[in-house]
Amino acid sequence: MAHKSGDREKYGLEGSERINRNLIDKDRRIVVASNRGPLGFSEDDSGRAAARRDSSPVSGLFESLEHTPLTWVSGAVSATDRRAADELTNEDGAINHDLLPPKWRQILISTPRRVHHKFFNVICNPLLWFIFHRSWSPTFTPNIGSQEHDAWERGFRALNESFAKRIDSSGSDQQLVLLCRDYQLMLVPGLVRAKNRNALIHYSVDTPWPWPNDLRIIPEKWRREILASLLSADVVTLSSPADISTFEASVTEVFNGEPTIENSGRGLKIHSNGHVTTVDVSTPLLRANQLDPVVSNSSTSRLITQLESTANEHTFVTVDRAEPHKNVVRSIVAFGELLKKRPELVGKVRYLLFLTPGPSHVSAYKRLNEEIRRSARRVNDSARGENPVQVYMENNFYRAIAGLVVYDTLVSVPVIDGAARSVLDGSVINQKDGNLIVSDTSPICRALSESAYTVSYTDVEGISHAMSSAYDEPVESRQATFDAVAKLLEASSKENDVESALERLLSI
Known part of the structure:
Protein backbone atom coordinates (compact mmCIF):
# COMPACT_ATOMS: atom_id res chain seq x y z
CA MET A 1 0.00 0.00 0.00
CA ALA A 2 1.32 3.45 -0.87
CA HIS A 3 2.31 5.73 1.94
CA LYS A 4 -0.21 8.42 2.78
CA SER A 5 0.05 11.55 4.86
CA GLY A 6 -1.13 9.82 7.99
CA ASP A 7 1.94 7.59 7.94
CA ARG A 8 4.27 10.45 8.87
CA GLU A 9 3.78 10.11 12.61
CA LYS A 10 4.21 6.35 12.36
CA TYR A 11 7.61 6.81 10.77
CA GLY A 12 8.63 9.57 13.13
CA LEU A 13 8.81 12.42 10.65
CA GLU A 14 7.23 15.09 12.80
CA GLY A 15 9.45 17.83 14.23
CA SER A 16 12.17 16.46 16.42
CA GLU A 17 13.61 17.91 19.61
CA ARG A 18 16.55 15.51 19.77
CA ILE A 19 19.25 18.14 19.96
CA ASN A 20 20.56 18.75 23.44
CA ARG A 21 19.48 22.36 23.78
CA ASN A 22 22.10 22.91 26.47
CA LEU A 23 24.69 22.68 23.72
CA ILE A 24 23.12 25.67 21.96
CA ASP A 25 23.66 28.54 24.34
CA LYS A 26 24.24 32.27 24.21
CA ASP A 27 27.97 31.76 23.70
CA ARG A 28 27.46 30.05 20.36
CA ARG A 29 26.03 31.31 17.09
CA ILE A 30 24.85 28.95 14.36
CA GLU A 63 12.93 22.64 9.19
CA SER A 64 13.63 20.72 12.39
CA LEU A 65 15.75 23.67 13.55
CA GLU A 66 12.96 26.21 13.16
CA HIS A 67 13.06 27.04 16.88
CA THR A 68 16.84 27.42 16.90
CA PRO A 69 18.39 30.87 16.39
CA LEU A 70 20.43 30.80 13.20
CA THR A 71 21.76 33.05 10.48
CA TRP A 72 21.53 31.73 6.93
CA VAL A 73 24.11 33.12 4.50
CA SER A 74 23.26 32.43 0.85
CA THR A 111 28.57 40.38 -5.87
CA PRO A 112 28.96 42.26 -9.18
CA ARG A 113 27.41 40.38 -12.10
CA ARG A 114 30.79 39.82 -13.76
CA VAL A 115 32.07 38.13 -10.59
CA HIS A 116 29.01 35.89 -10.35
CA HIS A 117 29.29 35.06 -14.07
CA LYS A 118 32.88 33.89 -13.61
CA PHE A 119 31.94 32.02 -10.44
CA PHE A 120 28.91 30.17 -11.79
CA ASN A 121 28.94 30.13 -15.59
CA VAL A 122 32.66 29.43 -16.00
CA ILE A 123 33.79 27.46 -12.94
CA CYS A 124 30.74 25.92 -11.20
CA ASN A 125 28.71 24.89 -14.23
CA PRO A 126 29.87 23.23 -16.32
CA LEU A 127 33.51 22.81 -15.18
CA LEU A 128 33.18 21.55 -11.58
CA TRP A 129 29.68 20.13 -11.99
CA PHE A 130 30.76 17.97 -14.91
CA ILE A 131 33.83 16.77 -13.01
CA PHE A 132 31.75 15.74 -10.00
CA HIS A 133 29.33 13.90 -12.28
CA ARG A 134 31.89 12.35 -14.67
CA SER A 135 30.45 14.15 -17.68
CA TRP A 136 33.64 15.37 -19.36
CA SER A 137 35.41 13.51 -22.16
CA PRO A 138 38.92 14.57 -21.12
CA THR A 139 40.53 13.56 -24.42
CA PHE A 140 38.78 16.57 -25.93
CA THR A 141 37.21 18.66 -23.17
CA PRO A 142 37.53 20.76 -21.13
CA ASN A 143 40.30 23.18 -22.08
CA ILE A 144 41.39 25.23 -19.07
CA GLY A 145 42.91 28.44 -20.36
CA SER A 146 43.50 31.97 -19.15
CA GLN A 147 39.75 32.65 -18.95
CA GLU A 148 39.23 29.74 -16.56
CA HIS A 149 42.26 30.66 -14.42
CA ASP A 150 40.98 34.22 -14.19
CA ALA A 151 37.49 32.94 -13.31
CA TRP A 152 38.92 30.76 -10.53
CA GLU A 153 40.72 33.71 -8.95
CA ARG A 154 38.26 36.53 -9.62
CA GLY A 155 35.07 34.50 -9.60
CA PHE A 156 35.12 31.27 -7.62
CA ARG A 157 37.62 32.26 -4.95
CA ALA A 158 36.35 35.84 -4.81
CA LEU A 159 32.77 34.77 -4.11
CA ASN A 160 33.89 32.19 -1.54
CA GLU A 161 35.90 34.94 0.14
CA SER A 162 32.80 37.15 0.23
CA PHE A 163 30.88 34.34 1.97
CA ALA A 164 33.68 33.71 4.47
CA LYS A 165 34.07 37.39 5.32
CA ARG A 166 30.33 37.79 5.96
CA ILE A 167 30.15 34.56 7.98
CA ASP A 168 33.02 35.62 10.20
CA SER A 169 31.48 39.06 10.78
CA SER A 170 27.94 37.78 11.43
CA GLY A 171 28.50 37.66 15.20
CA SER A 172 30.79 39.06 17.86
CA ASP A 173 32.46 37.05 20.64
CA GLN A 174 30.26 33.96 20.30
CA GLN A 175 31.81 30.72 19.10
CA LEU A 176 30.96 30.19 15.43
CA VAL A 177 29.15 26.96 14.55
CA LEU A 178 29.11 26.73 10.74
CA LEU A 179 26.99 24.30 8.73
CA CYS A 180 28.23 24.73 5.15
CA ARG A 181 27.02 22.87 2.08
CA ASP A 182 27.05 22.94 -1.75
CA TYR A 183 30.00 22.32 -4.02
CA GLN A 184 29.97 26.01 -4.96
CA LEU A 185 31.29 26.87 -1.47
CA MET A 186 34.14 24.35 -1.13
CA LEU A 187 36.69 27.04 -0.24
CA VAL A 188 34.59 28.55 2.55
CA PRO A 189 35.67 26.15 5.37
CA GLY A 190 39.34 26.89 4.79
CA LEU A 191 38.83 30.63 4.50
CA VAL A 192 36.77 30.71 7.70
CA ARG A 193 39.26 28.51 9.57
CA ALA A 194 42.14 30.81 8.63
CA LYS A 195 40.40 33.68 10.43
CA ASN A 196 38.65 31.73 13.19
CA ARG A 197 40.65 28.85 14.67
CA ASN A 198 38.01 28.23 17.35
CA ALA A 199 35.09 27.72 14.93
CA LEU A 200 33.22 24.42 14.70
CA ILE A 201 32.73 23.65 10.99
CA HIS A 202 30.61 21.03 9.28
CA TYR A 203 30.71 20.71 5.48
CA SER A 204 28.23 18.60 3.52
CA VAL A 205 28.95 17.41 -0.03
CA ASP A 206 25.67 16.75 -1.85
CA THR A 207 27.27 15.67 -5.13
CA PRO A 208 29.18 12.44 -5.75
CA TRP A 209 32.88 12.78 -4.98
CA PRO A 210 35.11 12.24 -8.04
CA TRP A 211 37.86 9.67 -8.37
CA PRO A 212 41.41 11.08 -8.54
CA ASN A 213 41.48 10.58 -12.32
CA ASP A 214 38.45 12.86 -12.65
CA LEU A 215 39.81 15.38 -10.18
CA ARG A 216 43.03 15.60 -12.22
CA ILE A 217 41.05 17.45 -14.89
CA ILE A 218 41.54 20.65 -12.90
CA PRO A 219 45.00 22.11 -12.10
CA GLU A 220 46.88 20.66 -9.12
CA LYS A 221 46.79 24.02 -7.33
CA TRP A 222 42.99 24.02 -7.42
CA ARG A 223 42.80 20.41 -6.21
CA ARG A 224 45.05 21.15 -3.25
CA GLU A 225 43.09 24.28 -2.42
CA ILE A 226 39.76 22.43 -2.43
CA LEU A 227 40.93 19.48 -0.35
CA ALA A 228 42.91 21.60 2.11
CA SER A 229 39.79 23.67 2.68
CA LEU A 230 37.61 20.62 3.31
CA LEU A 231 40.20 19.12 5.67
CA SER A 232 40.01 22.29 7.77
CA ALA A 233 36.41 21.37 8.66
CA ASP A 234 35.69 19.32 11.77
CA VAL A 235 33.15 17.10 10.01
CA VAL A 236 32.70 16.38 6.29
CA THR A 237 29.71 14.32 5.15
CA LEU A 238 29.45 12.64 1.76
CA SER A 239 26.55 11.07 -0.12
CA SER A 240 27.49 7.38 0.02
CA PRO A 241 30.09 4.88 1.27
CA ALA A 242 31.55 4.82 -2.25
CA ASP A 243 32.23 8.54 -1.95
CA ILE A 244 34.19 7.89 1.25
CA SER A 245 36.55 5.70 -0.77
CA THR A 246 36.98 8.20 -3.58
CA PHE A 247 37.54 11.04 -1.11
CA GLU A 248 40.21 9.04 0.71
CA ALA A 249 41.91 8.23 -2.60
CA SER A 250 41.86 11.91 -3.61
CA VAL A 251 43.38 13.06 -0.31
CA THR A 252 46.07 10.37 -0.48
CA GLU A 253 47.07 11.28 -4.03
CA VAL A 254 46.95 15.06 -3.79
CA PHE A 255 48.93 15.23 -0.53
CA ASN A 256 51.23 12.27 -1.34
CA GLY A 257 50.03 10.30 1.67
CA GLU A 258 50.98 13.00 4.18
CA PRO A 259 47.70 13.04 6.16
CA THR A 260 47.18 10.13 8.54
CA ILE A 261 43.91 8.39 7.71
CA GLU A 262 42.11 6.09 10.15
CA ASN A 263 39.09 3.95 9.35
CA SER A 264 36.40 4.74 11.92
CA GLY A 265 33.76 2.17 11.02
CA ARG A 266 31.36 3.90 8.66
CA GLY A 267 33.79 6.72 7.87
CA LEU A 268 37.27 8.15 8.30
CA LYS A 269 39.30 10.29 10.64
CA ILE A 270 41.91 12.31 8.77
CA HIS A 271 44.77 13.92 10.72
CA SER A 272 46.27 16.83 8.80
CA ASN A 273 48.39 19.77 10.05
CA GLY A 274 47.42 19.11 13.66
CA HIS A 275 43.70 19.03 12.87
CA VAL A 276 41.31 16.05 12.84
CA THR A 277 38.50 15.84 10.29
CA THR A 278 35.77 13.23 10.63
CA VAL A 279 34.47 12.04 7.24
CA ASP A 280 31.08 10.36 7.37
CA VAL A 281 28.04 9.48 5.24
CA SER A 282 25.02 11.77 5.41
CA THR A 283 21.48 10.46 5.88
CA PRO A 284 19.08 10.88 2.91
CA LEU A 285 16.59 13.70 3.30
CA LEU A 286 12.97 12.59 3.06
CA ARG A 287 10.62 15.50 2.36
CA ALA A 288 7.27 14.03 3.41
CA ASN A 289 6.11 17.08 5.35
CA GLN A 290 7.10 19.40 2.53
CA LEU A 291 5.53 17.38 -0.27
CA ASP A 292 2.15 16.47 1.25
CA PRO A 293 0.77 20.02 0.84
CA VAL A 294 2.10 20.13 -2.72
CA VAL A 295 0.34 16.88 -3.62
CA SER A 296 -2.98 18.20 -2.29
CA ASN A 297 -2.52 21.59 -4.01
CA SER A 298 -5.24 22.33 -6.58
CA SER A 299 -2.71 22.78 -9.40
CA THR A 300 -1.11 19.41 -8.66
CA SER A 301 -4.51 17.72 -8.30
CA ARG A 302 -5.56 18.99 -11.70
CA LEU A 303 -2.36 17.71 -13.30
CA ILE A 304 -2.75 14.33 -11.58
CA THR A 305 -6.25 14.04 -13.05
CA GLN A 306 -4.93 14.88 -16.52
CA LEU A 307 -2.18 12.27 -16.29
CA GLU A 308 -4.63 9.60 -15.08
CA SER A 309 -7.18 10.30 -17.81
CA THR A 310 -5.60 7.96 -20.38
CA ALA A 311 -6.42 4.28 -20.81
CA ASN A 312 -2.85 3.02 -20.41
CA GLU A 313 -2.37 0.03 -18.14
CA HIS A 314 1.12 0.94 -16.99
CA THR A 315 3.00 4.23 -16.70
CA PHE A 316 6.79 4.43 -16.59
CA VAL A 317 8.05 7.77 -15.26
CA THR A 318 11.38 9.59 -14.98
CA VAL A 319 11.56 12.85 -13.02
CA ASP A 320 14.94 14.54 -13.09
CA ARG A 321 17.13 17.27 -14.49
CA ALA A 322 18.15 16.95 -18.13
CA GLU A 323 21.80 16.28 -17.31
CA PRO A 324 24.33 14.14 -19.20
CA HIS A 325 24.95 11.95 -16.14
CA LYS A 326 21.23 11.22 -15.69
CA ASN A 327 21.41 8.73 -18.57
CA VAL A 328 17.96 9.62 -19.92
CA VAL A 329 18.66 8.69 -23.54
CA ARG A 330 19.52 5.09 -22.65
CA SER A 331 16.30 4.71 -20.69
CA ILE A 332 14.26 5.93 -23.69
CA VAL A 333 16.12 3.54 -26.00
CA ALA A 334 15.46 0.71 -23.53
CA PHE A 335 11.74 1.51 -23.56
CA GLY A 336 11.81 1.35 -27.36
CA GLU A 337 13.44 -2.09 -27.13
CA LEU A 338 10.64 -3.19 -24.78
CA LEU A 339 8.02 -2.30 -27.40
CA LYS A 340 9.99 -4.08 -30.14
CA LYS A 341 10.20 -7.30 -28.15
CA ARG A 342 6.65 -7.08 -26.81
CA PRO A 343 4.60 -5.32 -29.51
CA GLU A 344 1.40 -6.28 -27.69
CA LEU A 345 2.27 -3.58 -25.13
CA VAL A 346 1.89 -0.75 -27.65
CA GLY A 347 -1.14 1.24 -26.47
CA LYS A 348 -0.94 -0.34 -23.02
CA VAL A 349 2.21 1.28 -21.67
CA ARG A 350 3.64 4.79 -21.81
CA TYR A 351 6.81 6.51 -20.68
CA LEU A 352 6.52 10.03 -19.25
CA LEU A 353 9.67 12.05 -18.69
CA PHE A 354 9.51 15.24 -16.61
CA LEU A 355 12.85 16.91 -17.18
CA THR A 356 14.11 20.24 -15.91
CA PRO A 357 16.32 21.75 -18.63
CA GLY A 358 19.91 22.63 -17.82
CA PRO A 359 21.45 26.08 -18.31
CA SER A 360 20.99 27.23 -21.89
CA HIS A 361 24.46 28.80 -22.14
CA VAL A 362 26.17 25.38 -21.96
CA SER A 363 26.34 23.69 -25.37
CA ALA A 364 26.40 20.20 -23.83
CA TYR A 365 22.88 20.71 -22.51
CA LYS A 366 21.60 21.86 -25.90
CA ARG A 367 23.03 18.75 -27.55
CA LEU A 368 21.57 16.53 -24.83
CA ASN A 369 18.08 18.05 -25.16
CA GLU A 370 18.17 17.46 -28.91
CA GLU A 371 19.22 13.84 -28.45
CA ILE A 372 16.49 13.22 -25.87
CA ARG A 373 13.81 14.52 -28.23
CA ARG A 374 15.31 12.62 -31.16
CA SER A 375 15.29 9.35 -29.20
CA ALA A 376 11.67 9.92 -28.15
CA ARG A 377 10.65 10.55 -31.79
CA ARG A 378 12.30 7.31 -32.93
CA VAL A 379 10.30 5.29 -30.42
CA ASN A 380 7.05 7.11 -31.22
CA ASP A 381 7.54 6.71 -34.98
CA SER A 382 7.75 2.95 -34.49
CA ALA A 383 4.65 2.72 -32.30
CA ARG A 384 1.91 2.39 -34.95
CA GLY A 385 0.40 5.83 -34.51
CA GLU A 386 0.70 5.88 -30.75
CA ASN A 387 2.94 8.33 -28.91
CA PRO A 388 3.99 6.28 -25.87
CA VAL A 389 6.97 8.52 -25.02
CA GLN A 390 6.08 12.00 -23.80
CA VAL A 391 8.85 14.40 -22.83
CA TYR A 392 7.99 17.42 -20.67
CA MET A 393 11.09 19.62 -20.91
CA GLU A 394 10.11 22.38 -18.51
CA ASN A 395 10.62 23.80 -15.06
CA ASN A 396 7.21 22.76 -13.70
CA PHE A 397 7.46 21.51 -10.12
CA TYR A 398 3.75 20.67 -9.85
CA ARG A 399 3.71 18.52 -12.99
CA ALA A 400 6.82 16.70 -11.82
CA ILE A 401 5.16 15.97 -8.47
CA ALA A 402 2.06 14.74 -10.31
CA GLY A 403 4.28 12.35 -12.27
CA LEU A 404 5.72 10.96 -9.04
CA VAL A 405 2.21 10.41 -7.70
CA VAL A 406 0.94 8.41 -10.70
CA TYR A 407 3.86 6.23 -11.76
CA ASP A 408 3.57 2.47 -11.87
CA THR A 409 7.32 2.23 -12.36
CA LEU A 410 9.87 4.95 -11.62
CA VAL A 411 12.98 4.76 -13.80
CA SER A 412 16.19 6.29 -12.42
CA VAL A 413 19.37 4.91 -13.99
CA PRO A 414 22.04 7.63 -13.64
CA VAL A 415 25.70 7.14 -14.44
CA ILE A 416 26.33 8.67 -11.02
CA ASP A 417 24.15 10.66 -8.65
CA GLY A 418 24.16 12.54 -5.38
CA ALA A 419 20.89 12.24 -3.46
CA ALA A 420 18.64 10.20 -5.82
CA ARG A 421 16.00 12.82 -5.11
CA SER A 422 13.22 11.54 -7.38
CA VAL A 423 13.50 8.01 -5.96
CA LEU A 424 13.19 9.27 -2.39
CA ASP A 425 10.37 11.70 -3.12
CA GLY A 426 8.47 9.31 -5.37
CA SER A 427 8.62 6.47 -2.88
CA VAL A 428 7.04 8.75 -0.28
CA ILE A 429 4.19 10.31 -2.30
CA ASN A 430 3.41 7.71 -4.97
CA GLN A 431 -0.19 6.47 -4.79
CA LYS A 432 0.08 3.44 -7.09
CA ASP A 433 2.39 1.21 -5.05
CA GLY A 434 4.85 1.83 -7.86
CA ASN A 435 8.00 -0.20 -8.26
CA LEU A 436 11.50 1.10 -9.03
CA ILE A 437 14.22 0.60 -11.60
CA VAL A 438 17.54 2.03 -10.36
CA SER A 439 21.12 1.82 -11.56
CA ASP A 440 23.67 0.12 -9.33
CA THR A 441 25.58 3.42 -9.15
CA SER A 442 22.67 5.22 -7.50
CA PRO A 443 23.34 6.10 -3.84
CA ILE A 444 19.95 4.64 -2.93
CA CYS A 445 20.71 1.29 -4.60
CA ARG A 446 22.09 -0.44 -1.49
CA ALA A 447 19.05 0.42 0.62
CA LEU A 448 16.59 -0.73 -2.04
CA SER A 449 18.57 -3.55 -3.62
CA GLU A 450 16.15 -6.28 -2.53
CA SER A 451 12.99 -4.42 -3.51
CA ALA A 452 13.95 -2.57 -6.69
CA TYR A 453 15.07 -3.70 -10.14
CA THR A 454 18.81 -2.95 -10.18
CA VAL A 455 20.61 -2.50 -13.49
CA SER A 456 23.92 -1.32 -14.92
CA TYR A 457 23.52 2.16 -16.39
CA THR A 458 25.10 1.07 -19.71
CA ASP A 459 23.00 -2.09 -20.04
CA VAL A 460 20.17 -1.06 -22.37
CA GLU A 461 19.11 -4.70 -22.68
CA GLY A 462 19.06 -5.02 -18.88
CA ILE A 463 17.02 -1.84 -18.45
CA SER A 464 14.54 -3.05 -21.08
CA HIS A 465 14.26 -6.43 -19.35
CA ALA A 466 13.67 -4.69 -16.01
CA MET A 467 10.87 -2.66 -17.60
CA SER A 468 9.28 -5.87 -18.85
CA SER A 469 9.53 -7.47 -15.41
CA ALA A 470 8.16 -4.33 -13.74
CA TYR A 471 5.15 -4.41 -16.05
CA ASP A 472 4.48 -8.09 -15.25
CA GLU A 473 4.94 -7.76 -11.49
CA PRO A 474 1.68 -8.24 -9.55
CA VAL A 475 0.58 -5.18 -7.64
CA GLU A 476 0.60 -7.12 -4.37
CA SER A 477 4.33 -7.85 -4.53
CA ARG A 478 5.22 -4.17 -4.81
CA GLN A 479 4.72 -3.91 -1.06
CA ALA A 480 8.35 -4.97 -0.66
CA THR A 481 9.46 -1.68 -2.18
CA PHE A 482 7.51 0.31 0.33
CA ASP A 483 8.77 -1.87 3.18
CA ALA A 484 12.30 -0.88 2.23
CA VAL A 485 11.34 2.77 2.05
CA ALA A 486 9.67 2.50 5.46
CA LYS A 487 13.03 1.43 6.86
CA LEU A 488 14.60 4.52 5.33
CA LEU A 489 11.90 6.69 6.87
CA GLU A 490 12.44 5.12 10.26
CA ALA A 491 16.22 5.54 10.00
CA SER A 492 15.76 9.17 8.99
CA SER A 493 13.62 9.85 12.05
CA LYS A 494 16.35 8.47 14.29
CA GLU A 495 19.28 10.16 12.57
CA ASN A 496 18.13 13.29 10.81
CA ASP A 497 21.04 14.60 8.79
CA VAL A 498 21.19 18.16 10.11
CA GLU A 499 20.29 17.34 13.70
CA SER A 500 22.82 14.53 14.01
CA ALA A 501 25.45 16.66 12.29
CA LEU A 502 24.81 19.53 14.68
CA GLU A 503 24.90 17.23 17.70
CA ARG A 504 28.24 15.73 16.64
CA LEU A 505 29.67 19.15 15.89
CA LEU A 506 28.57 20.74 19.15
CA SER A 507 29.94 17.80 21.13
CA ILE A 508 33.49 18.34 19.83
Missing part, protein backbone atom coordinates in the same frame (compact mmCIF):
# COMPACT_ATOMS: atom_id res chain seq x y z
CA VAL A 31 25.41 29.96 10.75
CA VAL A 32 24.21 28.01 7.71
CA ALA A 33 25.97 28.72 4.42
CA SER A 34 24.61 27.47 1.09
CA ASN A 35 24.32 28.63 -2.48
CA ARG A 36 20.54 29.01 -2.11
CA GLY A 37 18.78 29.99 1.07
CA PRO A 38 15.33 29.50 2.61
CA LEU A 39 13.93 32.54 0.77
CA GLY A 40 13.79 32.99 -2.98
CA PHE A 41 12.75 36.22 -4.65
CA SER A 42 10.67 37.24 -7.64
CA GLU A 43 9.37 40.51 -8.97
CA ASP A 44 5.92 41.62 -7.82
CA ASP A 45 3.44 43.72 -9.83
CA SER A 46 5.12 46.93 -8.73
CA GLY A 47 8.53 45.74 -9.89
CA ARG A 48 9.90 45.27 -6.37
CA ALA A 49 11.49 42.13 -4.98
CA ALA A 50 8.98 39.85 -3.22
CA ALA A 51 10.02 36.94 -1.01
CA ARG A 52 8.80 33.33 -1.26
CA ARG A 53 9.86 30.17 0.59
CA ASP A 54 12.30 28.18 -1.48
CA SER A 55 11.14 24.63 -2.27
CA SER A 56 14.60 23.12 -2.67
CA PRO A 57 15.69 20.14 -0.55
CA VAL A 58 18.29 22.28 1.22
CA SER A 59 15.63 24.62 2.61
CA GLY A 60 13.50 21.75 3.91
CA LEU A 61 16.51 20.07 5.44
CA PHE A 62 16.63 22.62 8.27
CA GLY A 75 24.06 33.72 -2.59
CA ALA A 76 22.19 36.33 -4.59
CA VAL A 77 21.93 34.10 -7.66
CA SER A 78 19.63 36.23 -9.81
CA ALA A 79 19.01 39.86 -10.62
CA THR A 80 15.93 39.79 -8.36
CA ASP A 81 18.00 38.35 -5.53
CA ARG A 82 20.46 41.21 -5.91
CA ARG A 83 17.58 43.66 -5.82
CA ALA A 84 16.28 42.00 -2.64
CA ALA A 85 19.72 42.44 -1.09
CA ASP A 86 19.33 46.18 -1.70
CA GLU A 87 15.64 46.59 -0.87
CA LEU A 88 14.79 44.13 1.93
CA THR A 89 17.80 44.08 4.24
CA ASN A 90 17.84 45.78 7.62
CA GLU A 91 20.63 47.83 9.20
CA ASP A 92 22.92 44.84 9.81
CA GLY A 93 22.48 43.56 6.25
CA ALA A 94 20.09 40.73 7.12
CA ILE A 95 16.55 39.91 6.01
CA ASN A 96 13.95 39.18 8.69
CA HIS A 97 10.72 38.06 7.09
CA ASP A 98 7.38 36.56 8.14
CA LEU A 99 8.08 33.60 5.86
CA LEU A 100 11.08 32.69 8.00
CA PRO A 101 10.90 31.14 11.47
CA PRO A 102 11.01 33.95 14.07
CA LYS A 103 14.55 33.13 15.18
CA TRP A 104 16.01 32.93 11.68
CA ARG A 105 17.50 35.62 9.49
CA GLN A 106 18.94 35.45 5.98
CA ILE A 107 21.93 37.32 4.59
CA LEU A 108 22.38 37.57 0.83
CA ILE A 109 25.87 37.69 -0.64
CA SER A 110 25.54 40.02 -3.61
